[in-house]
Amino acid sequence: MNNRLVTTLSGFISGLFLCLSAIPAAYAMPDIQHWVTANGVRVYFVPAPELPMVDINVTFAAGSVRDDGQPGLARMTNTLLDMGAAGLSADEIATRIESLGAELSTSSVREMAVVSLRSLSDKAHLEPALGILADVIARPNFDKKDFERERERKLVGIRRSEQSPSTVADYTFFQSVFGGHPYAHRVSGTEASVKALKLDAVKAFYKRYYVARNAVVSIVGDLDRKAATTLVEQIIGALPAGKRAAALPPVPALTQAFEERIVHPSTQTHVRMGAPGMHRGDPDYFPLYIGNHILGGGGLVSRLHEEVREQRGLSYSVNSYFSPMEQDGPYLLSLQTRNDQVDEALAVMRKTLQDFVDKGPTDAELIAAKKNITGGFPLRIASNSGIISHLNMIGFYDLPLDYLDTFNGKVTAVTQQQINAAFQRRVSPETMVTIIVGGEN
């Protein structure tokens, strides 16, 4: 029986290779429609009539990179949007939204500040939900007592994050890799910086950055272009045009290795190693992305996973990834292991990285990675939520509208030489930051 299985399987796999080349034509790409409103909002829309629902993301270039010496300011501003608007209280906003079965949320990271709405698409549900979304974006109350309360909640959140060796390692890593660059500081701010925040600064931040020319709206759902156009005007037509946020300064490359060990009362030690990596639209994007997929990005199949976990049982999760941003975002390798094994695990990680930079991938690895990435492409755009996250990225970083259509072709075209060259030019193990947080042994 086992023999039979082997035979069948290899027969099947060779069949699949044929199938693979046929894939790009076999399914429909999302029909991305793009326009700019009169006040300057960039809009990206994909109709999805299959389910009676709509997803809307309104994204501003108003993340923590705009904190300007007041860490935590961008996130506080974003949090307060739905804590009262157009004279409605936080209670009233939440009650109205949730009585419609809609979901309204705010979130912010280093570059983006987002307000999202998910709603049923019939008029009786969607219209009132849009009204509230418009209020939250254009008419926040910024009430003093909401500000004080949310500040207290954030302080508790910051204290709790100090309990986690993994979070402490992340904070320290960004600080060390990005130094004086706006990517360096914590999105949440620190206890001291959040205590020092002033409501007037929040209002000024809002006025500067929550403007039409600084916004991207992504919509996926059960509506047509005409309805989408009306919808956008309704939620964001009242925003002043304003100015787009200034371009961020380039990230300086690291010039020498840096290592820091932080004692934490934990049974495991968390390791973060890396450097500035690449940016959105980077000419080396595809070689670096595929190369890293082979080294540490490919889920249960990667060199780091094989060396650290499968061969040696040293870590539950071990991976590496590039986070491309407007400027070079981090290239980050991480693992966690029992305190007394950290030196061994770190040595294996370093050697695996160095080998890859020196010699690059094998033929077989490159073929397997391309098959995984291109063959898995339909999964990325199989749901409304998958599509909207791509729209948001394309819009925010001004990527070409055919980004999704050309993706597989660009992956397929990458050569081993391009990967070797890109890694040797862009990844320098000898000048990386290494952060080690855990218990002493």
Added chain:
Amino acid sequence: MRSMLSIFLLLGSQMTLAAGAVSEYQLENGLKLVVKEDHRAPVVISQVWYKVGASYENDGITGVSHVLEHMMFKGTDAHPPGEFSRIIAENGGRENAFTSKDYTAYFQRLEKSRLAVSFELEADRMRNLHLQDKEFQKEINVVMEERRLRTEDKPTALTYEQFMASAFVSSSVRIPTIGWMNDLENMELADLQAWYRRWYAPNNAIVVVVGDVEPEAVLALAKKYFGPLKPEEIIPPKPRLEPRQQGKRYVNVRVPAEVPYTIMGYKAPVLGTAEEDWEPYALEVLANILDGGDSARLTRELVRGSQIATSAGAGYDLYDRQAGLFLLDGTPAGAHTIAEVQQALFEQILRLQEALVAADELARVKSQVVASSVYEQDSSFYQAMKVGQLEAVGLDWKLADAYVDRINAVTAEQVRAVAKKYLVEAQLTIAELDPLPMDTGSTPRADSNGGGHEQ
């Protein structure tokens, strides 16, 4: 509000059409197959569920279901260790597995033409796993690292684990899915071999497929790959019913941490054990009245109103295999104490026992449930999860479709009735995380139940 409700009900009937047809089959060897069509995109999700998890385990081998889940990637006679994942990856697949109290499940997401790849490999490892000591010795260390990551170094997770182990004295609900550290340290290959033989068989498995597929074609594939597998004699786990709790229990957890935390639980039935079948749905509504969003009572009154807590929540799961808990938790704000948070939570319960919930609160919960049932269809993974979860605990997957109607039928009187019947002090366990200073940690915290790691 009444007019809004009628809109929801109308939508409800349309949804059934949009949700896609479900086909159900049973192979001669006992394997159950459920296929749900979702033709929105050319992808398929394939999940194999086994009716085994931590609640099937006994003392001394806790965590064995989860360790076996890890070992399922370690090769069969036909495929050496790691090949399973390599083949899935080459086919553009994403895969993983998960273990809970009541089930162990394996899944792949693939472009639709690759379903046979999943079936072939899953059928192979269902009966032909080759458990090797060399692989086990490495993987058990990985699992211990996972335990350190998820539990040992997370003060709230450690508190939850101690809380569950104290709330139940006999029911296997008390067993942590990851296993106690000392049991992991003493686990042997033979434990895994016995566990695999006992539970991994077609008549203890459910295959769930959701995606752009033709049900009869999926059945044919299932027959081809899973059909030849031999069934096993499956002896169901003993009931291990929890003896009645005779008074409030209190658990104190002292570990280095920055922020205190409390969690409380009242013994509560699940769908399979409730005296009245509406009760679990009333408890669901009750959980949503307290914690069904930012307008629900806990956030509105404890976080934004009195500002005693920076977060507070309620939780209940009607689909578990054994009776469990109705949970409440909270984190005190600034100058407030755990005792104040607990008091505020008790006052909320008292109010639910004394006064009927308002019509608009009930309507809010119901609209959220109706809308969620639409949103859920955007995730084929979630749709497959629901079918598998229900079938794995011995419930009919059709109960998931009935959920919206059952919630809509719950009355304010029923919510009050379950609050009075189940949220009573004699059935309560309270745990609190009582932080020790973080800087005592110049020496690492020991693993929670002993066991040094000198090797």
